Structures are given as structure tokens and as C-alpha cells.
Amino acid sequence: MDISADIWLVIGRSIGTGIALGFGGVGAAIGMGIAAGQASEGIMRQPARQGYMLRTMLIGQAVGGSPSIFALVIGLLIAFLGVRAPEEIGGNVVCALIAAGIAIGLGCFGSGAGCGYPAGAACDGVARNPRRSSQVIQAMVIGQAVAQSPSIFATVIALIMLFTPQTGTDWATMGILLGSGVAIGAGALGPGYGSGHAAGGALGGLGRWPRTHGIVLRTMLVGQAVCQTPAIFGLLVAFIMMYALGESEDTVVWWAKTVAAGISVGFGGIGPGIGSGIAASSGCEATASNPRRETLVLRTMLTGQAVSQSTAIYALIIALVILFVI
Numbered sequence: 555m556d557i558s559a560d561i562w563l564v565i566g567r568s569i570g571t572g573i574a575l576g577f578g579g580v581g582a583a584i585g586m587g588i589a590a591g592q593a594s595e596g597i598m599r600q601p602a603r604q605g606y607m608l609r610t611m612l613i614g615q616a617v618g619g620s621p622s623i624f625a626l627v628i629g630l631l632i633a634f635l636g637v638r639a640p641e642e643i644g645g646n647v648v649c650a651l652i653a654a655g656i657a658i659g660l661g662c663f664g665s666g667a668g669c670g671y672p673a674g675a676a677c678d679g680v681a682r683n684p685r686r687s688s689q690v691i692q693a694m695v696i697g698q699a700v701a702q703s704p705s706i707f708a709t710v711i712a713l714i715m716l717f718t719p720q721t722g723t724d725w726a727t728m729g730i731l732l733g734s735g736v737a738i739g740a741g742a743l744g745p746g747y748g749s750g751h752a753a754g755g756a757l758g759g760l761g762r763w764p765r766t767h768g769i770v771l772r773t774m775l776v777g778q779a780v781c782q783t784p785a786i787f788g789l790l791v792a793f794i795m796m797y798a799l800g801e802s803e804d805t806v807v808w809w810a811k812t813v814a815a816g817i818s819v820g821f822g823g824i825g826p827g828i829g830s831g832i833a834a835s836s837g838c839e840a841t842a843s844n845p846r847r848e849t850l851v852l853r854t855m856l857t858g859q860a861v862s863q864s865t866a867i868y869a870l871i872i873a874l875v876i877l878f879v880i
Contacts, residue, residue: 559643566648570632570655574712577659578625578666585670585750586615592674596681606684607677610691614673617698621662621669621705621746628658628712635716645723646731653735654712660739660820661708661746664827665701668750671835672697675754679761686764693760693771697753700778704742704749704785704827711738711792729809730799733816734792737873740820741788748781748831755835759842766842773841773852777834780859784823784866791819791873799877811880815873822869829862 593611597604632651676694680687715731756774760767795812837855841848 562645562648563643566651567633570651570653571629573652573655573659574625574629574632575659578629578662579622581663581666581746582619582622582669584667585618585673588667588670589614589618589673589677593677596677600681603681603684606680606687610677610680610687610694611673613691614669614676614694614698617695618666618669618673620702621666624705624709625658625662628654628709628716631713631716644721646720646727649728649731650715650718650720653731654715656732656735657708657712657715657739658705660736661712661742662705664743664746664748665703665705665750666746668701668747668753668831669698671750671754672701672757675757675761679757679764682761683764686760689764689767690757690760693767693774694753694757696771697756697774697778698750700775700782701746701749701753703782704746707785707789708738708742711735711789714796724804725806725809726804726812729812730795733812733814734795736813736816737788737792737795737820738785739788740817741791741823742785744824744827745781745783745785745831746827748827748829748834749778751828751831752777752781752834752838756838756842758835759839763842763845766845769845769848770838770842773848773855774834774838776852777830777837777855777859780856780863781827781830781834783830783863784819784827787819787866787870788823791815791870791877794874794877811876815876818869818876819866819873822872823866826863826866830859833858833862 589611593607596607632654672694676690679690752774756770759770833855837851840851
């Protein structure tokens, strides 16, 4: 069946928009539900403090909902962004639209869900210490902002794909686009969730031991920074494929290599991102409960995170071997 260029464009826009909003909104909804659940539990225990907790919940939900807004903006761009001329519509344009949807959809999933943990823990902390609500909210917003960094990486790659002129149809370009979308999309999922989990542990510690604010915040930021490593690897491979491969052969082999490299570094970073966040969460709670042991806890946390990140390094190595050796 002969399919016209306009139909191919509709196909690309439909799939790209669906993936962007379908996956991009899931994580934020989960995160906002976590915050609401913790707020409800806090109000049940301390009904007299419902005003503090309601305010904290709404602020946490507003900040945590940012990834879904990123997904909405990119989805609308995919759906309505103009194409210069009908004769320029080909497989490359279609793949760019779909790849942008993959990047933002998966990339916002983890950040949205992860932001629910600090918001929920903050509600619990305010219920315990309403006089410290400003301090708790400040720490919550900082933790959520860092957890959203991977979704910002994904947004940047999606925008580059949408605003870089794509013409014609060739296997190499289509593979680069799809591989880059998977690399940053899946690569941002784990770090976004893990960073939020780390912030949740920090807020949980502050809710019980509010005087350790400075020490716990420092431990949280260090732990979150390590959690970001797989997202940076995904961003690196995406840039390598888009700008540093040089002239690629227009063959299905190059399509397979670039897509496989994106799958390797992208999905290979999900586990390390989440695992590092679990380690950081426990490290923050331990620091809050015993601040005199901060150095010991921090050293143990970083050692555990480094070992957890080894699989992300393996995935990065395999991705580079696929691109430059095989």
C-alpha cells in the first residue's frame, strides 16, 4: 500500500504525542498521589495541623507536577510543529517525532514519581514539627528540583530533535534519532526516581530530627549528585550519536547499532539510578539520627553507590563498543 507523506506525518505526530503524554503523565500522577497519601495520614494523626500539611502538600504537588508540564509542552510541539515543505517529509521526520516522544515520556516518568517521596515526607515532617514548616518546605523544594534534572536533560534532547531540520529517509539517521531518544529517555528514568527517593529519606530524617538540617541537606545533595550519573551517560551517548559519529553508512546495520547503543546505556541506567537513590535515602536518615557519624555514613553511602553505578558504566562501555568497535 502506497502511503503519502502527509499520512506518514500524521503517524509520527500521533505516536510521538501519545508516548510523550502517556508515559510523561504517569510518574507525576503517582508522585502527587504519594504526597496526598502522606498528607492524609498526617492530618489523621494531627488534625489541628491540617492547614500546615495542606499547604505543604499543594506546594509539593505543584513542584512535582513539573515533569508532566514538560511532557505536555513537548507533546504539543510534536503535534503541531510545522514542517517546512511536504516534499521534506520522510522517515527521518517521522522518527524525530517519535524519538522526541520517547525521550520526554520516559525521561519525565521517573522524575515525576520520585518527586512524590520528598513531598510526602515533608507532609509527615510538618505534622511532627509545624514550627519548622518553612525549613522543611525549603528542603523539599531543593530535593525535588534536583530530582527533576534528568527530565530537563530529556527535554533538551527532545527540543534538539524537533528543531533540527530532518529531510529524506535513511537508515543511519533514523537509528540515531531513535537510539538517542531511548538513551536519554530510559537513562533519565532511574536517576529521576532515585534522586527523589534520596530526598524523601532526607525529609524523613529532618521531620524527626529538625536540628540536623544543614548536615542532612549536604548528604542529600551529594547522594543525589551520584544518582544523576546514568542520566549523564545517556545524555553523553545521545550527543555522541547526534554529533560525533561523522558520516554513517546508510544501512540497516547502522540503524541496529545506534538503536542497540541507546537501549544499552538507557535501560542499563535504570537500576543504578534507583539503587543509588535507595542508598542515599538510608544514608540521609542515618545522618539525621546520628549526625556525629556523618563522615562514616557518607563514606559508606558513597562506596555503596559507586558499586551500584558499576553496571551503568558497563552499559556505557557496551554502548561505545557497539558504536565504534563492532
